[in-house]
Amino acid sequence: MKRLLSMALRNVGRNRRRSLLTGLTVFFGVMVIVNARGLMWGLQSMLIEDTVEARVGALQVHRRGYVDSADAAPLELSLPADEPFRQRLLAIPNVAGASGRLVINGQASNGRAQTLFVGRGVDLAHELETCPRSAVTVKAGGSMLQPADADAALLGSALAGAFGVGVGGSVALQATSPGGRVNSLDVQVKGLTESAFPFENQRVAVLPLSTAQGLVGMAGRVTEYAVRVHELSRLEETADALRAALGPDVEVHTWRDLQAFLRDVIYRQNTLLGGVSLLLFVVVLTGIINTMSMSVFERTREIGMLLALGVRRRAILQLFLLEGVLIGLAGGLMGALAGRLLVGGVAALGISFNISGIAAVTVLRPQVTPLFVAAAVAVAVSGSVLASLWPAWRASRLDPVQALRS
Amino acid sequence: MRLLPALLLLLPLAAAAAGPTAEAILKAYDAVMGPPVFEAENELTSVREDGSSRTYVMRFLKRDADKFRVWFREPASVKGQEILRLGDNMWVYLPNLKRATRVANRESFQGGDFNNADVLRVNYAGDYEGTLVPSDVPDTFCAKLKATHPETAYDAITLYVRRKDLQPVAARYYASSGKLLRSAEFSEVKTFAKGYDRPAKVVMRNELVPARSSTLVLRSLSLDVEAPPQRFMQTDLGR
Structure with a gap:
């Protein structure tokens, strides 16, 4: 040989x-x-x-049935926005962070024009530990929302463009509570966001959680929790552990389920x-x-x-x-x-x-x-x-x- | 001592001069604007902020606070479309699909600047607590309405009604934040049925975007209608 x-x-x-x-x-x-x-x-x-680090989170937790009708942003399917619930999520192995959000549909107007918007109320105290890159999408000239901010918003750049409103300007947001109460608030534009996803640019306004809750009369409630994990490779097993821990009233989806396009x-x-x-x-x-x-x-x-x-x-x-x-x-x-x-x-x-x-x-x-x-x-x-x-x-x-x- | 009976006789007159109670105004508004059962033919014109406008002619049938049907007549593009609303659920029937689709419950009435509660769920006496305040509009009474529970469409309403017959003249609708959302003007009071008068025209202005407004004109209205329960079932759509 x-x-x-x-x-x-x-x-x-x-x-x-x-x-x-x-x-x-x-x-x-x-x-x-x-x-x-x-x-x-x-x-x-x-x-x-x-997607995962700037916007969606690795996993999301909703009340059962929410994701099927996510386009309508059903406010009736809500979860408690409190520390005990958040701690239940954080107790699961491989979970690195969790933060509540309230997603609402409504109308934005500047006194001359009106358009539909999707408001994402985020818990600013915990959003960055769940989506560390969420501030990255803010365009130069504006700033990320701070936990102390109220009645403030980040607008998608195209949404803001449709109104001709810039950083420092204000828009009136209008939304309806689950019970049918119409409410409206003037919010100050703190920054404009730019994303690779056109929908984000055209429709989304990011609001402090308390502002979104006030707009739809849902103090103490959120419609979703975004969850960050330590290791993305163990995503499915973490999702299963969350499902087991939270019971049948709650649904858990991975970013793959939520971002079918990607x-x-x-x-x-x-x-x-x-x-x-x-x-x-x-x-x-x-x-x-x-x-x-x-x-x-x-x-x-x-x-x-x-x-x-x-x-x-x-x-x-x-x-x-x-x-x-x-x-x-x-x-x-x-x-x-x-x-x-x-x-x-x-x-x-x-x-x-x-x-x-x-x-x-x-x-x-x-x-x-x-x-x-x-x-x-x-x-x-x-x-x-x-x-x-x-x-x-x-x-x-x-x-x-x-x-x-x- | 002969004066006392005479004074007692005068008391009701004095009360009449002071005007009705706020509660009476609310009840009168409900009776005029929200009869429990009626069938009507309306014309709804919505003016958008870009100056464009759209007019729909529709027939609608209402029963109780939460059941109604709409049949679109004009324009041709929507002819044959129907709507069924039961409580918070709403279905739209599209004749070319021959199918009813469930639609998300939007509070806007037919996409205009009216709120569903303005047209369909009129129950001011049950939803609001009224206080009579001095009116700044001649020949009217003015009532300030404050919501009694969180499920009302508005947090507060200022309502103006005619002194002579309590027919509504104008209203201003406020959000929980105190912001003025909409304002309405009621005009052209007509007799639609025996003993039933109401404004035939309501102009609703969107105060957040003042260039937007919707006008609802009642062509006819009948209180003496049959509205059998089977009319308010999904299976009845398209028939």
């Missing part, structure tokens, strides 16, 4: 240009796949963080990437098959000589397979190393997405897991074996007399 290996090594080295070319094909294939996956994972985790985007990206990877794999495979076939063709006399000297047909097969493995392994390892370094380098630099006007910048940082890199190498090597199989078999089947005569 050792002799076979040294023969294979020498054979690979003998036609340096062809081996290098084949190795480079594998090298680039692995590097591209590692980087594409890294970028995709980086992009997805950026989107997820934007979930589908990620699914489509992964499918696309899978297709592209497969295509790349086939191209690399074809390259190896070609090299090995050429090698067998060129070395027919040599193979005939080996057979004539009494080398077993099985050893010929093993020799050619080994050559394939060596090229695949070398190219794959180098490609994985280069790919990993590139991903790390780009991640360290970061690709900035500066959504127009927002103070903080969203940065895309590609990321790959060691497991994915190892898997890419394994696929490259087994691909090489697969691709060498047919040429190697053909070489081992040669008739020594015919081969020597050629």
Whole structure:
């Protein structure tokens, strides 16, 4: 076996240009796949963080039936806005933070025009520990709401634009209590928010919880709790633990359930990437098959000589397979190393997405897991074996007399 | 001593000069604006802030405080549409789909600036506590109404009624925050049935966006109608 290996090594080295070319094909294939996956994972985790950390929370808790009719923002399905209830959520393992919100539908007006709005009353004392990036969406020139604020609001930039109102201006918000009482309040605009989600820009006003409660006469009540978790990977088990602890009157949804759009985007990206990877794999495979076939063709006399000297047909097969493995392994390892370094380098630099006007910048940082890199190498090597199989078999089947005569 | 009976005789006259009680004004308003059962044909015109306006002609049938049906007549785009409202639930029937869809309960009456409570659930005597105050409008009484429970549409209302027959003239509606939400003007008092007079025209102005207003004109109204319970069932929609 050792002799076979040294023969294979020498054979690979003998036609340096062809081996290098084949190795480079594998090298680039692995590097591209590692980087594409890294970028995709980086992009997805950026989107997820934007959703989970800035707005939705990892999990949300509602009164049963709320999410099915969430568009109507049913105020009747409410939960207590008190510390004991919040502590029940915080007592669950992996829960890092929880904050109550009151989502209301109403009309906003500036004295000249009126439009529908969705008000999100947030518990400012706890919102930042649940959605740490929620302040990030506030455009420069405005400021995040503070716990002491009352009768203040952050307006979606397009919503504010429709009224021609800016930071410091005021709008009248009107909403109806569950019992049918109409109420209206003047709120001061403390900031404008900008989001990648058009609905957020056009319809949403963020209010202090007490202001939202006052508007709809629901002191001490919220319609949802946003929950932050320590580890997103344990999301489902945390959701189950919450369900078990809170009983049948309450429903728990993960960000995947609540943001079906984002979930589908990620699914489509992964499918696309899978297709592209497969295509790349086939191209690399074809390259190896070609090299090995050429090698067998060129070395027919040599193979005939080996057979004539009494080398077993099985050893010929093993020799050619080994050559394939060596090229695949070398190219794959180098490609994985280069790919990993590139991903790390780009991640360290970061690709900035500066959504127009927002103070903080969203940065895309590609990321790959060691497991994915190892898997890419394994696929490259087994691909090489697969691709060498047919040429190697053909070489081992040669008739020594015919081969020597050629 | 002969003076006393004479003075006693004069007392009711003095009371009449001081005017009715606030409670009487509220009861009179309920009797005029919210008869328990009626069928009417109306024209509702809503003017939006951009100056555009829309007019709907509809027939509606009301029974009790929380049951009503609407049949749209005009314009052609909504002809055949129907609405059923039972308490807090509301269904819209679309003739081209031949289906009734449940819609979120919005408090606005047919998308205009009226509140459902302005048109359908009129029960001022039950919902508000009235106080008579000096009126700043000639020939009217003025009552300040304050909600007696949190489920009323408004926190407070200022109501002006005619001195001679207590027909409503104007009203101002306030939110819990004290903000003026809407104001109404009632005009064109007509006799719709024997012994039943009411304003045929109500203009409701949205005080938060003064360019918005809705006008409800009653073309006809009948108190003597049958409103059988089966008319207020989902299965009756589209028939």
